[in-house]
Amino acid sequence: MEMKASGGPVSCPCRPSCEGPTADCDRTLSTPQRVFKGQGNAQEVVAALPLFDGILPEVLNRLLADSATISRRRSTLLFGAGDEADCFYIVLDGAVKLFALTQDGRESIVEIFGPGTSFAEAAMLSTGRFPLHAEVIEDATLIRVGRRAFLYTLHSDHALAYRMLAALVKWNRRLAGEISDLKELTPWQRVAEFLLAQTPATEGRVEVLLPFNKEVLASRVGIRRESLSRVLGRLRVLGVHTSGNAIRIDDVNLLRRACFEAANGRGA
Incomplete structure (x- = not known):
């Protein structure tokens, strides 16, 4: 044509x-x-x-x-x-x-x-x-x-x-x-918000596959690569577990609520 x-x-x-x-x-x-x-x-x-x-x-x-x-x-x-x-x-x-x-x-x-x-x-x-x-x-x-x-x-x-x-x-x-x-959120909030944006689920356990490697993710959310490992470690207490580029969120609603409370001054 x-x-x-x-x-x-x-x-x-x-x-x-x-x-x-x-x-x-x-x-x-x-x-x-x-x-x-x-x-x-x-x-x-x-x-x-x-x-x-x-x-x-x-x-x-x-x-x-x-x-x-x-x-x-x-x-x-x-x-x-x-x-x-x-x-x-x-x-x-x-x-x-x-x-x-x-x-x-x-x-x-x-x-x-x-x-x-x-x-x-x-x-x-x-x-x-x-x-x-x-x-x-x-x-x-x-x-x-x-x-x-x-x-x-x-x-x-x-x-x-x-x-x-x-x-x-x-x-x-x-x-x-x-x-x-990005300027207002803490590093863990930036990562958590990014992960939540990768799934339409509002509750329950979900598996998220990162669309790129963790080095790119770190730059995407405005933190250093070495800081990302510490942030992901901190997110384990909120039910976020990583294996390579695969991310498991045990309770999407729990993670979303933690982000909301942190953004409104009720969380760390």
């Missing part, structure tokens, strides 16, 4: 293809109906993104006319801070981390994106430069959304532009709130 945009023919974003042979690309997708780990096919994943909520399929096709589906291996750097933001990404499977480097060279993870999420839209639409680094942390299949057709479509449809701007503002508010929460 081919689409037309200003400047000639371009690929449909949901047609699996690779941008070209690269050292870090090891998979060639064979069908646009490939299922991505329970997320549905690529078209369904894209249409479900909050950024594209309520947008008609034909408009979505115009927005994504300069897009391609790519595969990248773990540890591949997608872009560095300061690079030109000529695209943004949609994650079909795998995981990608956005991170900054501290003055002493340590990574500080800002966000981790898994299947059914998108990132770097704000950089492409505003400053034109990526403010952070992005690295694949689990082998990933991504849609790389090019800037040309996307911006052309927004410039020609102001109502669409306002709608997408509102979606971006909502995401930025959520991120700002999360950063604020």
Whole structure:
């Protein structure tokens, strides 16, 4: 399937293809109906993104006319801070981390994106430069959304532009709130809240499989790797037990109540 945009023919974003042979690309997708780990096919994943909520399929096709589906291996750097933001990404499977480097060279993870999420839209639409680094942390299949057709479509449809701007503002508010929460919570609360966010259960025993290793988890919640072991040890009294990347919570409600009481000054 081919689409037309200003400047000639371009690929449909949901047609699996690779941008070209690269050292870090090891998979060639064979069908646009490939299922991505329970997320549905690529078209369904894209249409479900909050950024594209309520947008008609034909408009979505115009927005994504300069897009391609790519595969990248773990540890591949997608872009560095300061690079030109000529695209943004949609994650079909795998995981990608956005991170900054501290003055002493340590990574500080800002966000981790898994299947059914998108990132770097704000950089492409505003400053034109990526403010952070992005690295694949689990082998990933991504849609790389090019800037040309996307911006052309927004410039020609102001109502669409306002709608997408509102979606971006909502995401930025959520991120700002999360950063604020991290500053106020103690290390054990940060870890506990993260674990609770990994399960929809509200009571009883649950098993949680971390979507990434503990080093990434530590950076994600804003603590040092060596501190994470102490925090997990402290959480054992609240029924949290670890084995590799597997976490068992004996009583979800107990852990949730402990977090609530600590946040309201009634717990340690």
